[in-house]
Amino acid sequence: MSDFQKLSPAELKERKSALEKRYAEFQSQKLALDMTRGKPAPEQLDLANELLALPGAGDFKSPGGTDCRNYGGVDGLPELRALFAEILEVPGADQVIIGGNASLTMMHDTVVRALLHGVPVSDDGKCGEPWGQSGPVKFLCPSPGYDRHFSVCEHFGIEMVTVGMDDRGPDMDEVERLVAADASIKGIWCVPKYSNPTGVTYADEVVDRLAQMKTAAPDFRIMWDNAYVVHHLTDTGDTLKNLYSAAAAAGNANRVLIFASTSKVTLAGAGLAVFGASPANIADAKKHLSMQTIGPDKVNQLRHLKFLKDMNGVRAHMQKHAALIKPKFDKVLEILENELAGTGVAAWTSPNGGYFISLDTAKGCAAAVVKMAGEAGVKLTGAGATYPHKKDPNDANIRLAPTLPSPPEIAAATEVVAVCVQIVAIQKLLP
Secondary structure (H helix, E strand, C coil), rough: CCCCCCCHHHHHHHHHHHHHHHHHHHHCCCCCCCEEECCCCHHHHHHHHHHHCCCCCCCEEEECCCCCCCCCCCCCCCHHHHHHHHCCCCCCCHHHHCCCCHHHHHHHHHHHHHHHCCCCCCCCCCCCCCHHHCCCEEEEEEEEHHHHHHHHHHHCCCCCEEEECCEEEEEEHHHHHHHHHHEEEEEEEEEECCCCCCCCCCCCHHHHHHCCCCCCCCEEEEEEECCCCCCCCCCCCCCCCHHHHHHHCCCCHHHHEEEEEECCCCCCCCCCCCEEEEEHHHHHHHHHHHHHHCCHHHHHHHHHHHHHHHHHHHHHHHHHHHHHHHHHHHHHHHHHHHHHCCCCEEEECCCHHHHHHHEEECCCCHHHHHHHHHHEEEEEEECCCCHHCCCCCCCCCEEECCCCCCCCHHHHHHHHHHHHHHHHHHHHHHC
């Protein structure tokens, strides 16, 4: 397709007229398609329907003999913690806590505890001054990034400092400069594997620099939200270097807080969240959890243990997910290529896993594209949502979520988006 910048005004008007006819046809179809959030499709949830019958009548004891019906075990079943230690790549089960169904809850509570009580600054568990009493608190926010991370900061009045992202991860020159100079910067949000929304997996060098960098704040934390750690779209997938090992080797083990969940592995509303960290961080979290709960839902933990079994079981289950969603990703990428390649008005990512494709329009066009697509019956995540305070300085980024719609729906929705991208871009280019 021709580069729009090289077309004459007459050619642009001709192209725009043809696109507007296609757009009118979409409007006449009364579409109602939703690409707003990364939800599993019903067929994906069906893969875990066996959980609904587990653990079964009379089956309530863990392999180690724990009666899962009763109180206790604030950190979760040891056998399941051992499995998640393997997934999170921490040394052992004693460095894992299993929570409820949402890792966002665990991240939220981690921030609250830090604001109220501080975090460990030494291996003996001694905590520094509560973040909320030490003046302004700032977090680095690699962007485009995960909107719910940013909402946690906004909710608690934490100042967000935007840092750029590229195909290797955060701009580490900027990250290192900022954290070395400003002790009020207490953390950084990271989705390191198949990042939301770009699909980027952090390069080894980025992981090493995060692990080793000098920080003005001794209580600095990396919020390592490894949400898509097992969510490959191919047989091989990306490899992410082990941040915890790298940080421990650099003497910064307490810096790393790892989160994940089974929300997009088993049942999104009835899964398990997990937290992995250094012994000092785990002991501190358990101390606070003992004030918050008498014990987690160990019956749900037991059913997950029986369903997933081990890492081989996790891998086999995730291959079933990939078989369902990879064709949807492929269709989105095929349509974007057919409609937008060579136009010079859009760029997009082609991830090897995760739940999103990141689409960048021409500067100043994203909000108009989202509005126009919505008027044709295709709901998209709001423009700017992938930046702090929902303010994309370039008004360019749009997050596409291919998993929930059916294959025909995802094809129609992507075509609508591609047509809108072209129309809005031409409107910008015409005098």
